[in-house]
Amino acid sequence: MRFLGIVALFTIGALAIACDGGGSPPPTATPTPEPSATPTPEPSALEILRRSDEAMNQLCSLRVRSEIRPTVAAELNLPSVRFDEYVAPDRAHYATHSEQDELQYEAIQIRGDLWTRTGLGGWQYQRINVPLAWPRYDRAAPRAGPPSPNGVDRGPLENLRLVGQEKLGGATAWVVSYSYQAPSTEGPFDVFVTEWIAEDTYLLLRQRQRDNDPFGVQPQVTADYYDFDAPITIDPPTAG
Numbered sequence: 001m002r003f004l005g006i007v008a009l010f011t012i013g014a015l016a017i018a019c020d021g022g023g024s025p026p027p028t029a030t031p032t033p034e035p036s037a038t039p040t041p042e043p044s045a046l047e048i049l050r051r052s053d054e055a056m057n058q059l060c061s062l063r064v065r066s067e068i069r070p071t072v073a074a075e076l077n078l079p080s081v082r083f084d085e086y087v088a089p090d091r092a093h094y095a096t097h098s099e100q101d102e103l104q105y106e107a108i109q110i111r112g113d114l115w116t117r118t119g120l121g122g123w124q125y126q127r128i129n130v131p132l133a134w135p136r137y138d139r140a141a142p143r144a145g146p147p148s149p150n151g152v153d154r155g156p157l158e159n160l161r162l163v164g165q166e167k168l169g170g171a172t173a174w175v176v177s178y179s180y181q182a183p184s185t186e187g188p189f190d191v192f193v194t195e196w197i198a199e200d201t202y203l204l205l206r207q208r209q210r211d212n213d214p215f216g217v218q219p220q221v222t223a224d225y226y227d228f229d230a231p232i233t234i235d236p237p238t239a240g
Contacts, residue, residue: 147183155181
């Protein structure tokens with residue numbers, strides 16, 4: 001297109017010379033300045049969380065690997081690793097292992113049906129009042145007031161800010177931090193969260209959380225999210 005533009009200008013100039021009898025130089029074309037590119041502003045931390053909630057709520061399945069490390073009373077609460085699997089709209093599988101990869105606890109939930117076992121023991125069944133509904137990410141949802149006393153909600157986000165951007169697993173991620181108050185039988189306690197959210201998809205890649213709980217554990221949990229929309233099957237446990 002640039003070459004064609006030069007040819008067009010040359011043709012116009014030649015016509016001017018012919019019409020003027022060739023006695024005057026062709027007029028000089030004034031170049032039109034190109035518009036300057038306006039940089040796209042960074043989204044706010046709240047907007048990143050909102051878009052991430054939308055992206056996560058569109059998933060059909062997901063896996064999460066969490067490392068749980070107590071910072072207080074470690075002799076009573078040894079570090080552990082937890083694996084979670086979710087399949088929309090109402091299935092989940094949880095398994096907690098020791099650092100030596102020994103199965104400590106396992107659970108399967110399908111809607112309001114819950115099966116649990118300790119170690120490799122037998123499965124125990126119970127019906128729960130609150131059926132599982134997944135996905136349900138609502139970190140950016142507005143909240144007012146203290147956490148609800150029944151332990152199903154949290155307080156509003158505080159100190160929400162965009163820390164910056166980092167590379168994580170080959171992807172560029174927004175780094176967002178915030179805190180909130182969680183409910184407990186001993187009263188609300190602070191939870192401090194840092195999240196790594198993919199810049200291109202807004203999927204949650206990693207979440208690091210530290211609880212200032214009143215029970216003396218104060219764990220730090222680092223959760224890695226992966227296998228987005230992977231083919232995952234979760235069925236009730238077999239007998240035995």
